[in-house]
Amino acid sequence: MSDSWGNLYRSNQSSITLDWRSDPLPAREKMLAIGNRRSYGDVCINDGGTVVELSGLNKFIFFDVVEGTIRCEAGVTLWQLAKLVVPRGWFLPVTPGTGFATIGGAVANDVHGKNHHEVGSFGCFVQSLGLRRSQESDLTCSASENPELFAATIGGLGLTGAIIWVELSLKKITHSLMVVESIAYETYDEFISLSQESERTHEYCVSWVDCLNIAGRGVFFRGRHGERGNLNDSLGDNARSVPVIVGAGFPLVNQLSLRLFNYFYLRSHRGVREYDETIAKFFYPLDSLLDWNRIYGRRGFYQFQCVVPFENADVLTQVLKKVSTDKQGSFLSVLKTMGDKTSPAILSFCRPGVTLALDFPNRGRRTTELLSTLEQMIVEAEGAIYPAKDATMSTATFEKSFPRLSEFTPHIDPAYTSTFWQRVQGA
Ligand SMILES: Cc1cc2nc3c(=O)[nH]c(=O)nc-3n(C[C@H](O)[C@H](O)[C@H](O)COP(=O)(O)OP(=O)(O)OC[C@H]3O[C@@H](n4cnc5c(N)ncnc54)[C@H](O)[C@@H]3O)c2cc1C
Secondary structure, three states: OOOOOOOOOOOOOOEEEEOOOOOOOOOOOOOOEEEEOOOOOOOOOOOEEEEEEEOOOOEEEEOOOOOOOEEEOOOOOOHHHHHHHHOEEEEEEOOOOOOOOEEEHHOOOOOOOOOOOHHHHHHHHHEEEEEEOOOOOOOEEOOOOHHHHHHHHHHOOOOEEEEEEEEEEEEEEOOOOOEOOOOOOOOHHHHOOOOOOHOOOOOOOEEEEOOOOOOOOOEEEEEOOOOOOOOOOOOOOOEEEOOOOOOHOOOOHHHHHHHHHHHHHHEEEEEEEEEEOOOHHOOOOOOOOOHHHHHHHHOOOOEEEEEOHHHHHHHHHHHHHHHHHHHHOOOOEEEEEEOOOOOOOOOOOOEEEEEEEEEEOOOOHHHHHHHHHHHHHHHOOOOOOOOOOOOOOOOHHHHHOOHHHHHHHOOOOOOEEHHHHHHHHHO
């Protein structure tokens, strides 16, 4: 198993697993609790230390079907949770683009979804959580109990200790199918107009952008929970085993495959279309291609995700231009806007603006130089880079884009660290 989703690391770390909440956590010096390793870079890596694997802590503790409150262990995946709650008329209040992420990982990265413009990030829905630190007995943290530790643990990148359980408010739904519209557009400005218009009418908005095209053409998707069918309609299949075959680590992503993919993708989404879609297909389109990250070959790939304030968002046209002229972009380029609902997290990446995510096959220095150029463009535009995806940002960038860092650091458990943390600390 690779150590994180980008397949960039061959780290030297030991691991222990926690399968029962009552299991003691052996005292070690350099520890890091992890979920399902769906982060792309090094936030879930602890080179030279020990990772505490929590994916075995996957039991539900209680579910109030009337109020829509659920408490579960931190290793429950978003997909497991969706399967339990959807037939009973509830859904995840926020979900990222993979159902394989665990609840603990969703809290620790304060993840966002296609509805950020309307409801904010995952942390906005955490009622309370159970935290195990190295030198204390288990703590309950909420807005009223240990509130500072609560705010540090949401979006806290696993550095405040191991989250053992989470209590979450769910979202009421009446149908399990989604109603989706796809709209092809030609320029980045059209994307902005479509976002502004759609955010008033649709809870979920996201766009795929053709990173080979300088104008920034793409396909805009907007969706809502449907009015057809009922709650027992299938959620779809999020983990169909369609393994991606990659001979001898040979990367399948190159300029030719990229051009072909983009051509056929745009062709299949011409004009405006409305259709019903399952939860799995709408929220987790990539999950059905098991191990799709392996198409990038043995050297792995980087993901670059940034957010820039609306007033400086034009910088993203420069970013797309740079990627297109450098001929390094990839299939999975995503644009969306974020709203102004504030997360309780001290270190949240989420903030109002436009966010862009791009994949880059690892071509060594050529790629890291490009990443560094893009990073500078984002810093100058007063934006931030997402730690969950990052493998290269500098200490200066981290400090500048997370201005409440000094409020966060006193809450770090001294026995916990990560490769990401050591990197951005310049250690
Ligand atoms: C296909 C794909 C699409 C994605 N789309 C989005 C998206 O739309 N929006 C978004 O925000 N993210 C997205 N992501 C990123 C992903 O949602 C996050 O990286 C998420 O945190 C991964 O969860 P995980 O359980 O795999 O955690 P890991 O990757 O294992 O760990 C992530 C972080 O959480 C900490 N952590 C995990 N579990 C615990 C715990 N129990 N206690 C304390 N700390 C813990 C780890 O130390 C680490 O810092 C996507 C990832 C993929 C692969």
